Amino acid sequence: MTVVGKTAVTRIRKSGVVIPNSTKWHQRVAARMMWVLLRVLASTLRYRWQDRSGLCATPPVGQAIYCIWHNRLSLSMAAYREYIQPRTEARGLAALVSASRDGGMLAGVLECFGVQPVRGSSSRRGPQALLELTSWAERGYDLSITPDGPRGPCYVVQEGVMSLAQLTGLPIVPFSFHAHWKIQLKSWDRFQIPLPFSRCEMILEKTTRVPRDATTEEREALRQQLQQTLTAITLD
Secondary structure, three states: OEEEOOOOEEEEOOOOOEEOOOOOHHHHHHHHHHHHHHHHHHHHOEEEEEEOOOOOOOOOEOOOEEEOOHHHHHHHHHHHHHHHHHHEOOOOEEEEEOOOOOHHHHHHHHHHOOOEEEEOOOOOOHHHHHHHHHHHHHOOOEEEEOOOOOOOOOOOOOOHHHHHHHHHOOOEEEEEEEEOOEEEOOOOOOOEEEOOOOEEEEEEOOOEOOOOOOOHHHHHHHHHHHHHHHHHOOOO
16 A cells, blocks of 8 residues: 655555555665765864763763754754764764655665664654664663654654654754854755865753653653754854
């Protein structure tokens, strides 16, 4: 059975398990080119880190869930690779990516960075993706999620990251950056691309934990707290 939408075709097994769209050959080629461009761009930028999380002060760092707005993805992998990965005990990074056809290219870019993409979103493969991310955490991986992706609303934390933190017991690390020179696209998330040689303020904020026995009310209070924290470190 197939379900046809405006932007993607998602296959569904008879068992009801949603299968994410596979990455096509042309998407893999485009992903490789994008990976090269991102690495070249990242090498030209001037970074100033503010690590308020305390996680990287005395390495090695334990596992965590790194949480970044969807429109800040352009530097997320380079930041993890250059700053966090050398300081962490984690075996690698697994990141949530949309199960749609459009998500195939992003999955390809992540794979070029050595990141394990997990396909899913709140509207497609949500429960399956949550279980897969939990499995990667059990194998010793850090996790990454865009709390307002893949369709928004922009700058609104959805429930997925709270469920993930509650299931895994891992701390959520809010991350954002501000590029002094940038291009801002006219997409739903106002996606940002730093310009070469820009100064970039990179911020890791204090962590948020969701207790395994947290009530619905406590989870909502923590969700609002996380949203306020991410908003406070986000400068457009």
